[in-house]
Amino acid sequence: MEAYMPGRRWLAVPGSDKQSALYAVAAGLASRxxxxxPLDWSEGTPEREILDYLRRLTTGPGSRLTGVMELSTxxxxxxxxxxWNDTRQGGQYGLIVNDELLIGGRNYLHMLAGSTKLPDxxxxxxxxxxxxxVLAHFTDPRTTKIIIDELQKHSSTMxxxxxxxxxxxxxxxxxxxxSLTATMEVLLAALKLAAVAEDKETTA
Structure with missing residues (x-):
């Protein structure tokens, strides 16, 4: 599936069962x-706002999807x-779950069978x-952590x-x-912060 959607990667989300599925679909709708x-579920991010909306949509009193959480995932x-497609302006979203096309027109079926990338x-x-x-455009948080860890490890020498x-x-x-002087100042500030973080981890 990744071959048809360049730039995306499989990402884990919090929760389990239907709650995990809710996180995953929110991340998919927020992906650009x-x-x-990386994915960020703190207040104010697009993925968190969509997640909160989906929670209200599926559990809020009087919502058109109230009770859907009791049915199959x-x-x-x-x-x-x-x-979402009925109530939001913009592109109509397709849905693929476990390599099975659930929502989408003939163009999706053609692309699944061929080598053309799927619609975004x-x-x-x-x-x-x-x-x-979810297969999304967010960066892999593990990669970001590795970069930070390596920076902290060598920050004092650098x-x-x-x-x-x-x-x-x-x-x-x-x-x-x-411009060179300004760049040096920024680099020094970043390395000093990394060195402080390294010292804190060492003394913890």
Whole structure:
């Protein structure tokens, strides 16, 4: 499936059973091609706002989908996407669950059979046991953590190197370009923060 949707990756979401499915479909609806951050379920993010909306939609008194949580998970997911398409302006979303096309026209079937990528307005989910995953544009949080861990691990050495380089630049007969000086200051600030974090982890 990833081959038909370049730029997306499988991501785990919180919860289990229907709650996990709710998180997954919210992430799928929030996904955009320009996403350059991991999933973030804190207040104010698009995925959290969509999740809160879906919770109201499926459990709120008088909601058109009240009671759908008591039915099958597949039926719940289909109902959510159909309701989203009916009530929201913009592109109509397709739905693929466990490699099965549930919502989408003939163009989806043609693309599933061929090599053309699927339309971007497609929520793609899969289930593994009681947990759900979404194929989305968000970055992998594990990759971000690895980068941060490596930066913290070597921050002290890097900080000394950059500080020495800054001192050497200041000794030059002619002043360094302002853009280079500004970049050095930003790099120093970032490395100092990483070094502080490294010290805290070491003494904890």
């Amino acid at each position: 091609v320009d996403m350059e951050r 597949i039926y719940m997911l289909e109902s959510i996407i159909r309701t 307005c497609t929520v793609v989910l899969r289930q593994g046991g009681r947990r759900w995953e 900080l000394r190197t950059v500080e020495k380089l800054k001192e050497d630049l200041e000794k030059l007969p002619s002043p360094a370009p302002a």
